[in-house]
Amino acid sequence: MIRKSLFSLLGTLWAGAASADWALNMPRGVTELSAETYELHMMVFWWCVGIGVVVFGAMIISLFMHRKSKGVEPATFSHSTTAEVIWTALPVVILLAMALPAAETMIKLEDSRDPDISVVITAYQWKWHYKYQDEDIAFYSSLDRGSVEARPKNSGIDPFDVENFLLEVDRPLVVPKGAKVRLLITSSDVVHSWWVPDLAIKKDAVPGIINETWFRAEQTGTFRGQCTELCGKDHGYMPIVVEVVEPDAYLAWVETHQQDGERVAASQ
Amino acid sequence: MTTAVAEAQDAHDEHHGPEKGFRRWLFTTNHKDIGTLYLIFSLIMFFIGGTMALVIRSELMQPGLQFVHPEFFNSMTTMHALIMVFGAVMPAFVGLANWMIPMMIGAPDMALPRMNNWSFWILPVAFGILLSTLFMEGGAPAGGWTMYPPLILQTGDAFPFLIFSVHLMGISSIMGAINIIVTILNMRAPDMWLLKMPIFVWTWLITAYLLIAVMPVLAGAVTMLLTDQFFGTSFFLAAGGGDPVMFQHIFWFFGHPEVYIMILPAFGVVSEIIPTFSRKPLFGHDSMVYAASCIAFLSFIVWAHHMFTVGMPLSGQLFFMFATMLIAVPTGVKVFNWVATMWRGSMTFETPMLFALAFVFLFTIGGFSGLMLAIAPADIQYHDTYFVVAHFHYVLVPGSIFAIMAAAYYWLPKWTGHMYNESLGKLHFWLSTIFVNVTFFPMHFLGLAGMPRRIPDYSTQFADFNLIASIGALGFGISQLVFVYVLLTAKKGATATDRVWEAPKGLEWTVPSPAPYHTFDTPPKARIAEEAFE
Amino acid sequence: MPHAEDRYYVPHSSHWPIVGSIGLLFLMVGVSNWLNGAGSGFWIMLVGVAVIVFMLIGWFGTVINESTGGLYNDQVDYSFRMGMFWFIFSEVMFFAAFFGALYYARTMAVPWLGGDSNNFFTNNILWEGYEATWPTNGPAGVGGDFAVMGPFGLPLINTVILLTSSATVTIAHHALIAGQRGILKTFLALTFILGFVFIFLQAEEYIHAYEAMNLKLTSGIYGSTFFMLTGFHGMHVTIGAIMLTIMWLRVMKGHFTATNHFAFEAVAWYWHFVDVVWVGLYVFVYWM
Ligand code: HEA
Ligand code: HEA
Numbered sequence A: 001m002i003r004k005s006l007f008s009l010l011g012t013l014w015a016g017a018a019s020a021d022w023a024l025n026m027p028r029g030v031t032e033l034s035a036e037t038y039e040l041h042m043m044v045f046w047w048c049v050g051i052g053v054v055v056f057g058a059m060i061i062s063l064f065m066h067r068k069s070k071g072v073e074p075a076t077f078s079h080s081t082t083a084e085v086i087w088t089a090l091p092v093v094i095l096l097a098m099a100l101p102a103a104e105t106m107i108k109l110e111d112s113r114d115p116d117i118s119v120v121i122t123a124y125q126w127k128w129h130y131k132y133q134d135e136d137i138a139f140y141s142s143l144d145r146g147s148v149e150a151r152p153k154n155s156g157i158d159p160f161d162v163e164n165f166l167l168e169v170d171r172p173l174v175v176p177k178g179a180k181v182r183l184l185i186t187s188s189d190v191v192h193s194w195w196v197p198d199l200a201i202k203k204d205a206v207p208g209i210i211n212e213t214w215f216r217a218e219q220t221g222t223f224r225g226q227c228t229e230l231c232g233k234d235h236g237y238m239p240i241v242v243e244v245v246e247p248d249a250y251l252a253w254v255e256t257h258q259q260d261g262e263r264v265a266a267s268q
Numbered sequence B: 001m002t003t004a005v006a007e008a009q010d011a012h013d014e015h016h017g018p019e020k021g022f023r024r025w026l027f028t029t030n031h032k033d034i035g036t037l038y039l040i041f042s043l044i045m046f047f048i049g050g051t052m053a054l055v056i057r058s059e060l061m062q063p064g065l066q067f068v069h070p071e072f073f074n075s076m077t078t079m080h081a082l083i084m085v086f087g088a089v090m091p092a093f094v095g096l097a098n099w100m101i102p103m104m105i106g107a108p109d110m111a112l113p114r115m116n117n118w119s120f121w122i123l124p125v126a127f128g129i130l131l132s133t134l135f136m137e138g139g140a141p142a143g144g145w146t147m148y149p150p151l152i153l154q155t156g157d158a159f160p161f162l163i164f165s166v167h168l169m170g171i172s173s174i175m176g177a178i179n180i181i182v183t184i185l186n187m188r189a190p191d192m193w194l195l196k197m198p199i200f201v202w203t204w205l206i207t208a209y210l211l212i213a214v215m216p217v218l219a220g221a222v223t224m225l226l227t228d229q230f231f232g233t234s235f236f237l238a239a240g241g242g243d244p245v246m247f248q249h250i251f252w253f254f255g256h257p258e259v260y261i262m263i264l265p266a267f268g269v270v271s272e273i274i275p276t277f278s279r280k281p282l283f284g285h286d287s288m289v290y291a292a293s294c295i296a297f298l299s300f301i302v303w304a305h306h307m308f309t310v311g312m313p314l315s316g317q318l319f320f321m322f323a324t325m326l327i328a329v330p331t332g333v334k335v336f337n338w339v340a341t342m343w344r345g346s347m348t349f350e351t352p353m354l355f356a357l358a359f360v361f362l363f364t365i366g367g368f369s370g371l372m373l374a375i376a377p378a379d380i381q382y383h384d385t386y387f388v389v390a391h392f393h394y395v396l397v398p399g400s401i402f403a404i405m406a407a408a409y410y411w412l413p414k415w416t417g418h419m420y421n422e423s424l425g426k427l428h429f430w431l432s433t434i435f436v437n438v439t440f441f442p443m444h445f446l447g448l449a450g451m452p453r454r455i456p457d458y459s460t461q462f463a464d465f466n467l468i469a470s471i472g473a474l475g476f477g478i479s480q481l482v483f484v485y486v487l488l489t490a491k492k493g494a495t496a497t498d499r500v501w502e503a504p505k506g507l508e509w510t511v512p513s514p515a516p517y518h519t520f521d522t523p524p525k526a527r528i529a530e531e532a533f534e
Numbered sequence C: 001m002p003h004a005e006d007r008y009y010v011p012h013s014s015h016w017p018i019v020g021s022i023g024l025l026f027l028m029v030g031v032s033n034w035l036n037g038a039g040s041g042f043w044i045m046l047v048g049v050a051v052i053v054f055m056l057i058g059w060f061g062t063v064i065n066e067s068t069g070g071l072y073n074d075q076v077d078y079s080f081r082m083g084m085f086w087f088i089f090s091e092v093m094f095f096a097a098f099f100g101a102l103y104y105a106r107t108m109a110v111p112w113l114g115g116d117s118n119n120f121f122t123n124n125i126l127w128e129g130y131e132a133t134w135p136t137n138g139p140a141g142v143g144g145d146f147a148v149m150g151p152f153g154l155p156l157i158n159t160v161i162l163l164t165s166s167a168t169v170t171i172a173h174h175a176l177i178a179g180q181r182g183i184l185k186t187f188l189a190l191t192f193i194l195g196f197v198f199i200f201l202q203a204e205e206y207i208h209a210y211e212a213m214n215l216k217l218t219s220g221i222y223g224s225t226f227f228m229l230t231g232f233h234g235m236h237v238t239i240g241a242i243m244l245t246i247m248w249l250r251v252m253k254g255h256f257t258a259t260n261h262f263a264f265e266a267v268a269w270y271w272h273f274v275d276v277v278w279v280g281l282y283v284f285v286y287w288m
């Protein structure tokens, strides 16, 4: 709580009369692992703050107390083995305290076995293609019209008037809450990267290779992300939207979209 | 003996000064002239790269595209980085090495003076070629300074020019590094044994080793790009049994040591300056040397921390995470030793000291964010966002660049024989320090909130911090004009004494200011023990 | 000349470096334009090459004059030696990049395409039926079927040739130190002749690969690593053999003494380096 208020205080100071929806910190996200990642991030952050307080504290004391203008005579010591051993060993211990939980989370992140749903994601310059492995559903997902119209130079449209400017797609990826979703990610041309912060997943789409990752969303909602590997001129214009819905709604959605795979295939 | 040799011998005997006019600069073999050339070149490149940064920041000032097209934006990002890294920071440190190392170790000049000239004069060719791509069909390279395939293969006419300019930068760096190593190992004054060397010389020795070890690897990597593009090889093509990710491994095998190439000499500079203005010997000189060596060694085994999202096997992720985190230990030793040097010293705050102090503060902040990035699961969130941009600008701008500024102020009186304008120096410092933070601190927030890097336009929720960062960048840029003014008026100040500062240590302070064109004709045997090290 | 002993020779000024830079400018711009399809690029490149050759001759000529003129003391000599050592180290790292690529492709990329490690789906979805073997031209069979270059025949002969040449250059070196100019001349000549024979046979091997085996630079990752490694090595042998020839010409002119022959030694080191690379190549490219 202190952290939150500290951050928002900082934020208010910095941004003044800014619009309301900016964020300062990593989102906690909606999966178990996104929460774990967030905790890791905060843990390391606080360690750094702590070390920073000690190091900068010592430095600042020195800067104010040990100045020539105060008539201080310089000491002459130039080493101390004890001190050096301490400040070599202590960081090692601190690092271990960070590394172990991090390794644990990493191991979980990589365990994409036994999914409930599997989606093959193929990146194109500059859109995404989703294919549900066990359903006959496949479709492209590209930047939404609203943003497409507003994005060119001198478009005359103020980005602030476009809802979810550059973060909206024509067709989102739909998945059920609570299901383990495995993503099989690849690319048709250059390297892209599929990232949704709230799901704490980012995985590169590499042509000729399939990368695996997974998530299990614990809340319904619409979660937005972007391509995060430079992929050419429209790299900034290939957002990702994932809609997490109740399992029933998901089944209904599948029902109405079953034939899409064929339609897309036919239209190619 | 042929006449040519006889002439050379005569010229040598009569204690020649510099040649006149442009011939002096084109043909020079004098380490001071070449150092000056490097430093001026670096400053020009800093302004060109900085101007590109300002293009980036102007476009990002508000959401929506205002000034440039996305492809040109990407070119700006790519060229900005290449120019800053290879054109500004590295040559600046080589320039400092050229000027200072022979003076600090009591050598008459660099070991291989003609090659020294060539290392420099390759650079204008390399960057001339690189900059000319701005006017080519298909535009300048736009695949990022990391040049990942297959994207970089979509570059237009600029492609081979990019590759060859990187080759030239590599050749120049390697020759420069060879020269520095040989000078340090072979030309020291007789009683300056290795662990007595000034710490700047030490860090450069290690840096030069890193350069020779990794620049050829970069050359190999871009050569493979070239053959993949023009000669049908399949290094980075999965269909042919290669792997696009392989490029990333080779690139970062170069790229990670490269970032230490840009920081180790900075550590050296700061380790020279802090003792001088604390009036106290450097704390733990020897452990500083060991720490720098440790950093250099570790830098070879951490490269894939840039690749936590490419789909490496788990064991790889864990190994590279642990190895990367370890670098915090020797770097910590450095930071603690600097603080211990200040501790109970008798400090004054001239401009070089101010820059050095800001370096310690702000580099450490950049190091902390580096450590956060090393945590693999968290890096999956940070990767390719502005958090990374914030990290590396903290270690590079108030890191490397500030150290270069500090060095320039510290040694300027030795170079010119005059004191620079101290109040303007301080003004430059305070403006730079304030604006550098205004520019780069908000980028941490942007990254955490989800703004990817290398995008020309962004969603409206990122607007505020981008505006602040852009204002900061403009301010930082303008502040650098103060620096240029200080340099241009450097010769107008009071005459500098030989020692310049109150209590500096090292041979360079035993020669007159300005340092004579040829410093040590005969090695300064006895002087080291007595004067320089007391 | 008392100076040479106690004073490090610092040359006055030199126009050779800037000539070299101009040469590089023409060379790089020329090659780039040529690769981009502009025929004029080729001629620009040739100008560059000519300027660089001119520079090399002039530069080395100056150095040779200074050396024979006795301007270099032992310390200068030592600088040259160390410079050469670190230059060779940089070359080692250049080759390391390509050996690294070979290693990565063989032990990682190719098995992954075959479904190894965390790449089950890579194989399952994208490259079904591809089995990881080495040599390979990849799951798409880039460049078509090819035959594999075995370790016997020409490559083995070439190995013997290079190893022999390493021995002959050492004999020549010892002869130089012992002042036996006759042996020096013979064995040095033998060395560069072996070098040129090696290059000739390597060319034969390439022709055979291209014409009879359909093994080309474009034959997937195997062809890429094979030709790039052997090709860069071949280039180095060529340079080495030319330098040996020059050393031989200098020997014929009476250059070098038992104590002062840095250039000779540098070339000999270079030759040994080229030899060691070949052994690596033979083991990792042809044999394993
Ligand atoms: C001068 C350049 C420089 C320096 C010195 C560093 C230093 C470090 N860097 Fe940085 N880095 C870059 C330049 C640099 N980096 C660049 C340019 C990139 C991006 C390239 C690109 O993608 O374009 C990058 C990217 C980068 C990444 C990849 C991010 C990503 O793309 O996802 C990572 C991940 O691990 C990383 C880590 C580190 C670490 C751990 C250090 C460590 O060396 C830091 C160590 C220092 C400290 C930790 C502070 C001082 C220590 C103490 C006070 C002791 C006690 C502390 C503890 C025990 C915590 N860096
Ligand atoms: C040493 C290296 C270095 C240095 C010094 C800098 C300096 C700066 N960088 Fe740099 N930057 C990189 C290395 C560096 N950068 C790298 C490696 C990348 C990654 C590229 C990639 O993704 O591929 C990057 C990317 C990068 C980005 C991200 C771009 C993107 O992702 O699309 C941004 C955005 O703000 C940025 C900004 C800045 C700014 C504002 C400065 C400022 O500090 C610059 C200040 C200097 C000046 C402004 C000069 C003064 C000029 C004038 C006063 C102009 C007027 C005068 C005349 C024209 C005569 N940089």
Ligand code: CUA
Binding pocket: A123, A126, A191, A192, A193, A227, A228, A229, A230, A231, A232, A234, A235, A236, A238
């Ligand atoms: Cu797709 Cu960036």
Ligand SMILES: [Cu+2]
Binding pocket: B255, B256, B259, B302, B303, B305, B306
């Ligand atoms: Cu790194």
